[in-house]
Amino acid sequence: MEDENIIxxxxxxxxxxxxxxxxxxxxxxxxxANNILFNREDSEECVNDTYVKVWESIPPKRPSIFSAFxxxxxxxxxxxxxxxxxxxxxxxxxMTVVLDEVREIVSGEPDPEExxxxxxxxxxxxxxxxxxSVEKRVMFVRRYWYADDVKSIAxxxxxxxxxxxxxxxxxxNNLRDYLIGRGFEL
Amino acid sequence: xxxxxxxxxxxxxxxxxxxxAETYKKARKRADVRILLAVAASLLVVIGVAANFVxxxxxxxxxxxxxxxxxxxxxxxxxxxxxxxxxxxxxxxxNFEPVNDSLGTQFILVSVxxxxxxxxxxxxxxxxxxxxxxxxxxxxxLIEGQWYYVPSEDYAVHDLMHEIGPGADITMTYDxxxxxxxxxxxxRIACGGPTFNENVYYAYxxxxxxxxxxxxxxxxxxxxxxxxx
Numbered sequence: 001m002e003d004e005n006i007i008x009x010x011x012x013x014x015x016x017x018x019x020x021x022x023x024x025x026x027x028x029x030x031x032x033a034n035n036i037l038f039n040r041e042d043s044e045e046c047v048n049d050t051y052v053k054v055w056e057s058i059p060p061k062r063p064s065i066f067s068a069f070x071x072x073x074x075x076x077x078x079x080x081x082x083x084x085x086x087x088x089x090x091x092x093x094x095m096t097v098v099l100d101e102v103r104e105i106v107s108g109e110p111d112p113e114e115x116x117x118x119x120x121x122x123x124x125x126x127x128x129x130x131x132x133s134v135e136k137r138v139m140f141v142r143r144y145w146y147a148d149d150v151k152s153i154a155x156x157x158x159x160x161x162x163x164x165x166x167x168x169x170x171x172x173n174n175l176r177d178y179l180i181g182r183g184f185e186l
Numbered sequence: 187x188x189x190x191x192x193x194x195x196x197x198x199x200x201x202x203x204x205x206x207a208e209t210y211k212k213a214r215k216r217a218d219v220r221i222l223l224a225v226a227a228s229l230l231v232v233i234g235v236a237a238n239f240v241x242x243x244x245x246x247x248x249x250x251x252x253x254x255x256x257x258x259x260x261x262x263x264x265x266x267x268x269x270x271x272x273x274x275x276x277x278x279x280x281n282f283e284p285v286n287d288s289l290g291t292q293f294i295l296v297s298v299x300x301x302x303x304x305x306x307x308x309x310x311x312x313x314x315x316x317x318x319x320x321x322x323x324x325x326x327x328l329i330e331g332q333w334y335y336v337p338s339e340d341y342a343v344h345d346l347m348h349e350i351g352p353g354a355d356i357t358m359t360y361d362x363x364x365x366x367x368x369x370x371x372x373x374r375i376a377c378g379g380p381t382f383n384e385n386v387y388y389a390y391x392x393x394x395x396x397x398x399x400x401x402x403x404x405x406x407x408x409x410x411x412x413x414x415x
Contacts, residue, residue, distance in 0.1 A: 028208070063201075064201065065201040065202065065204070065205050067204070067205055067208060068201035068202075068204035068205050069201065071204055071208070072197055072198070072201075072204070075197055076194075076197055079193060079194060079197070098193070099193070102192050102193060105192060118194070118195055119198075121192075121195045122195050122196075122198045122199065125195060125196060125199055126199055126200050126203075129199060129200070129203055134206065134210070137203060137206065137207070138206060138207045138210045141199070141203050141204065141206070141207035142207050144193065144196050145196055145197075145199065145203075145204060145207065146207065146208075156210070157210075160318065160380075160385075162315065162316075162317060162318060163385075165315050166293065166313070166315075
């Protein structure tokens with residue numbers, strides 16, 4: 001079913017919307033959640049929570065890109081679950097590796113004014129992403145938005161794992177320089 | 187800022203980038219080629235030959251050139267991306283970007299020493315990740331600012347990939363005898379890639395008018411270079 005029709009079901013408060021969403025985006029959402037949580041049960045719960053959240057959000061929202069909309073919700077729920085699960089311990093999953101890599105961009109120190117600058121940071125990251133080639137941008141987003149492992153990205157991109165590792169490292173460094181250049185204290 | 191908070195910043199990147207990353211399809215199906223290469227390599231190992239003969243050009247010149255410039259006076263320039271290997275003489279070398287999107291020259295240092303017709307190329311992996319490389323190589327010569335393939339007899343390479351860990355180095359010995367007697371000039375060995383055309387690293391050396399080979403250290407400077415001019 002086309003996304004537009006699925007969204008219409010939500011607006012009509014037709015519960016078939018969830019069924020159609022699950023059919024079309026269930027695996028997609030599970031992959032996002034499982035990349036972060038590396039736990040089937042937790043991931044399935046996050047996907048189910050996603051459906052509830054989407055149901056609560058539409059209406060009034062009418063997302064223009066439904067896959068990104070639902071993916072963001074899954075990612076948000078999964079990150080929160082990850083924080084809950086890992087409040088006192090470090091996990092051994094891909095998310096741990098991703099977080100270690102992100103340390104090269106940010107200092108790791110909490111920032112009391114974080115909330116205030118978060119929107120500006122997102123805008124700056126979007127500006128930075130716009131400067132990248134499509135390939136580099138896909139690598140970055142797959143790694144740090146979808147939390148894909150390097151092997152999966154290499155397979156998707158049809159290139160070597162070395163290539164992916166080095167490319168995302170360079171992008172990280174460039175992003176850090178870019179943000180510092182824009183006046184952010186990381 | 188904490189790492190996980192930064193990931194939350196990323197959460198709100200533009201929807202179009204999220205969609206783009208999900209729907210991205212690489213135009214060239216290199217993955218399929220890689221699978222074929224892997225299968226081919228496995229077959230070669232099984233039969234114990236593991237050799238892949240490639241003709242870069244027709245037979246070498248019967249009379250060795252006296253100088254590189256003389257040798258390449260009649261060089262044919264090919265403007266297409268890949269060389270026309272069936273043309274006798276010399277074809278313009280495709281100037282690959284340094285190490286196409288692989289670890290990059292800043293992470294893989296290349297040096298070369300010549301011993302007779304053997305070139306010992308040392309690769310040093312200064313990255314913090316394993317580096318994979320292949321045995322393919324060819325020889326190129328610099329004439330008036332343009333690199334040309336040096337014609338050769340048939341020669342064989344193992345169609346295999348190797349890997350060295352972070353901080354490790356390995357020395358590969360390349361046989362230059364298929365290229366015949368080299369005239370004085372500047373040369374480079376294109377090597378290290380999984381095929382002739384991918385992730386090529388260059389090992390530079392010079393043959394002087396006195397017939398002495400001068401290799402390069404890992405920084406690309408001639409052997410013995412001290413920084414003094």
